[in-house]
Amino acid sequence: MSDPLLSIRNLSIDYVGATSDFHAVKNVSFDIARGEFFGLAGESGCGKSTIAFAISRLHRPPAIIRKGSQIVLDGRDVLTLDDAELRQLRWREVAMVFQSAMNSLNPVLTIEDQFHDVLKTHTGMSRSAARARAAELLALVDIAADRLSAYPHQLSGGMRQRVVIAMCLALNPKLLIMDEPTTALDVVVQREILERIHKLRQELGFAVLFITHDLALMVQVSDRIGIMLEGELVEVNDAQAIYRSPQHDYTRKLWASMPRLGGERAGEGAAS
Amino acid sequence: MSETPILALEGVSKTFHRGGSAVHAARAVSFALHPGRTLALVGESGSGKTTAARLIMREYRPDSGQLLFRGAAVEAAGDLRAYRSAVQMVFQDPFSSLNPVHTIRQHLERPLRLHQPNLGAAERKAAAAEVLARVQLDPALILPKYPHELSGGQRQRISIARALAVNPEVIVADEPTSMLDVSVRLGILNLLNDMKRQMRLAVLYITHDIATARYVAEEIMVMYAGQIVEWGETDRVLGNPQHPYTRLLLSAVPDPDRRFGDARPAELEQIETIRRQSALEQTEIREVAPGHFIRPMPV
Numbered sequence: 272m273s274d275p276l277l278s279i280r281n282l283s284i285d286y287v288g289a290t291s292d293f294h295a296v297k298n299v300s301f302d303i304a305r306g307e308f309f310g311l312a313g314e315s316g317c318g319k320s321t322i323a324f325a326i327s328r329l330h331r332p333p334a335i336i337r338k339g340s341q342i343v344l345d346g347r348d349v350l351t352l353d354d355a356e357l358r359q360l361r362w363r364e365v366a367m368v369f370q371s372a373m374n375s376l377n378p379v380l381t382i383e384d385q386f387h388d389v390l391k392t393h394t395g396m397s398r399s400a401a402r403a404r405a406a407e408l409l410a411l412v413d414i415a416a417d418r419l420s421a422y423p424h425q426l427s428g429g430m431r432q433r434v435v436i437a438m439c440l441a442l443n444p445k446l447l448i449m450d451e452p453t454t455a456l457d458v459v460v461q462r463e464i465l466e467r468i469h470k471l472r473q474e475l476g477f478a479v480l481f482i483t484h485d486l487a488l489m490v491q492v493s494d495r496i497g498i499m500l501e502g503e504l505v506e507v508n509d510a511q512a513i514y515r516s517p518q519h520d521y522t523r524k525l526w527a528s529m530p531r532l533g534g535e536r537a538g539e540g541a542a543s
Numbered sequence: 544m545s546e547t548p549i550l551a552l553e554g555v556s557k558t559f560h561r562g563g564s565a566v567h568a569a570r571a572v573s574f575a576l577h578p579g580r581t582l583a584l585v586g587e588s589g590s591g592k593t594t595a596a597r598l599i600m601r602e603y604r605p606d607s608g609q610l611l612f613r614g615a616a617v618e619a620a621g622d623l624r625a626y627r628s629a630v631q632m633v634f635q636d637p638f639s640s641l642n643p644v645h646t647i648r649q650h651l652e653r654p655l656r657l658h659q660p661n662l663g664a665a666e667r668k669a670a671a672a673e674v675l676a677r678v679q680l681d682p683a684l685i686l687p688k689y690p691h692e693l694s695g696g697q698r699q700r701i702s703i704a705r706a707l708a709v710n711p712e713v714i715v716a717d718e719p720t721s722m723l724d725v726s727v728r729l730g731i732l733n734l735l736n737d738m739k740r741q742m743r744l745a746v747l748y749i750t751h752d753i754a755t756a757r758y759v760a761e762e763i764m765v766m767y768a769g770q771i772v773e774w775g776e777t778d779r780v781l782g783n784p785q786h787p788y789t790r791l792l793l794s795a796v797p798d799p800d801r802r803f804g805d806a807r808p809a810e811l812e813q814i815e816t817i818r819r820q821s822a823l824e825q826t827e828i829r830e831v832a833p834g835h836f837i838r839p840m841p842v
Contacts, residue, residue, distance in 0.1 A: 314724040457587035457751060459814060462795040466811075469803045484725050488797035514799050528729045530758035532781070532796060537736035537759045 275302035276445055276478050277326070277344050283337040284321050284330065295321045295334070297502040303446070308472060308479045310489040310510065312525070313499035319482045320370075323450050326480070327365050328357055345445060362393055366439035368432075370451040375435060376423040382409075382434055383419040389441050408437040412467055429460035436468065440475065448480045465492055486525055490514045498522045547614045548575035549745045550599065550630065550713050555608035557594055567769040568594035570824060571608065574764060574771070576713055576745035581736070583748045583760035583777070585792070591769040592749045596717050599747065600632055628658040631706035635718040637698035641690040647701055648686040651675065651708050658709040670708065678704045678734060696727035703734060707742070714738075717749045732759050753796055757781055765789045768822035775835030786837045787813075788821040
């Protein structure tokens, strides 16, 4: 890939233990192009969230990124940045929607205060400018500006999730990382939110790293997909190719383990 | 179906009052569970699925309507122990539904102690081992373990074994796979299905995942705002969904063959309308095909 937005090379991350280390990520390399929707799939414990955290350097001990690893975002090696440079990187270059994002809002601050927090810290924006920008961002995710004065508990789970996404877009990041962003939501709400992301990405041009265990959903929204198994990236390909002709045994197994509307039923064929 | 169901709800309603507002968690809910069959109850969170489970488990008493067990009304003060031994539950969260300080053996022997008090210690242990083998776990290996030593899938097998230990006739499984990894979900669903066949269990499978409902259930009900809006044989309902809310749910199910950005199903353009209208009370029931019913959405 020429001039990728994100280039990960030989990334190895260990969780250091008293007696032995757990190798969470083993020598993983992949690229994400500008504006690309990249899906990373795998079971819990396969290392996909560990990679997501490492990209914005949010990993904490006992997680250690091993020597020789490289994470290059828009030409800069993320692993060599100091604290001040990291502050420039986060939100501005890369923003992250966490798995329990709907619970990542501060319950005692209004939505407006939380937008102001981000905008003031990173751009020194005034109160009134921040309010205007926040209203603009909420409009992107279909939330009326009068909700700015609401507290998180006054919004539904789906709305809170959309607020977090709007906040992540505040500084026009080039990469939006979404770690299981809709697992806690109902299918209809999930669909609404992902359609919104899909559209915003086309309008604003950011790339997405989308982490989920729902392969069907991933194929629906992603351009390319990587499949992880026990810390290793075992297959990377175009979404349609991964779906129609999976090469790795594990990918095939993942597909076979998902009941689908048009698929087999209990007691039919080999599944039972 | 002509034979008497093991368990049935007849016109059951339950309303919760919160401050000045009322939440209709169940509105004239009727359904029947038959031996050897699975009935799926599908809906979003807040639709009343779990309230239906709690009404069956007699944790809530209906405001109106009744619960029938083998054709007879269940008395509010009736014999709870006999009922509980016939109607068992498998919970959603295999991490919190097992006691962390009890071994698996204790988990499995406790229901036996309660429901079959005349068993001797050796018989109890044998029964616990047998039920573990049924859920395809090695008794010698698993019996002495504590819950934290097991994976999520293994724990859910323990939950199922615990429910099976007292030879129930009805299993209520509330989202039994939603907290498990995709790769082990199918195993749990297949296990429930095998148990249903071998033990002629009547299963109520509660889920938000319409694809897994189709995988295991002969019959399906779609619930929204406390009302069952569409029900019937799974093939008929999913093959020819008639209620707009059912169609909305189906259109939102992730489908790798339908990329985002392709033409959107019409239902996704009318989400708010469908939600608002489907939440209105509807007493009319229409049979759209033999054995396939809807409560038409008020327009």
